[in-house]
Amino acid sequence: MPDDSMMGDSPVQFPETGALPARFPVDRPAPDHETVDEEYYIFSSPERSLEQIQQIRVEMPRGGYTAPHNDWRHLERTRRLLTEGGPCHVLGLGDSIVNDTMRSGWVALLQQAYPAVQVRATVYVRGGGGCHHYVEKERIERYVAPRQPDLVLIGGISQQGIDPIRQAIHQIRAGLPEVEFLLATGAFGAVDPRDGEALAAAPHSGTGPYGAALRALADDEGCAFLDMTTPWAEYIRSSGLHPHLFYRDRVHANEFGEQILAKILMAFWEPL
Secondary structure: OOOOOOOOOOOOOOOOOOOOOOOOOOOOOOOOOEEEEOOEEEEEEOOOOHHHHHHHHHHOOOOOOOOOOOOHHHOHHHHHHHHHOEEEEEEEEEOHHHHHHHHOOHHHHHHHHOOOEEEEEEEEEEOOOOHHHHOOOOHHHHHHHHHOOOEEEEOOOOOOOOHHHHHHHHHHHHHOOOOEEEEEOOOOOOOOOOOHHHHHHOOOOOOOHHHHHHHHHHHHHOOEEEOOHHHHHHHHHHHOOOHHHHEOOOOOEOHHHHHHHHHHHHHHOOOO
């Protein structure tokens, strides 16, 4: 069950089941939602236009954050595609938080920032899905490798340790030796971002042991690393507002929360 630690002072009344109605339903819904296994879904992204992203950002509460460090050492091929042109296929792998991240439309912003490239994106997600799910039953061989991504984003709040992530990297590389990886820590979930101690203790947090272990894995495996936890928490704290104003239910981002995630990703991908 979700932690209710934020509910005591919450100005938002969430429904008992489901989520609050969307303020901005996606204006370019993916035409190809595919249920590949029970509770596993694959579809294309982005589902928001640049115009809708701008409209959301005009209305969203303001906040500040420290831009994440962009280390291109393990993204040389992706950087070359972005700057020199050609097709670039991004695949987001994970849970509903990865789904929210991809639905933010950051891929459309990436295309805008790098007009020479032709970006397309695929989302492969499961509610509560971590790499411990994807390494089972030949899911990577069946559903990831045939799509031949150039870059795989692995993130979310549902990973069960580092070893399954390592296994997923190895399985993907077995069929796609040139693929590059961006390993991201979690954001959103039920932990109050205003409580630094509780946030560091969260099993998906970039501010605690998980973040350090994921960074070490990225170094060991030659992957890029992105701490999404710290700038997300900074944005919400600096807004001066209750975190739930960025949530659609007790765990997931609303459209404003999605745009925090998009801002963090685009700060990471800031053109050199």
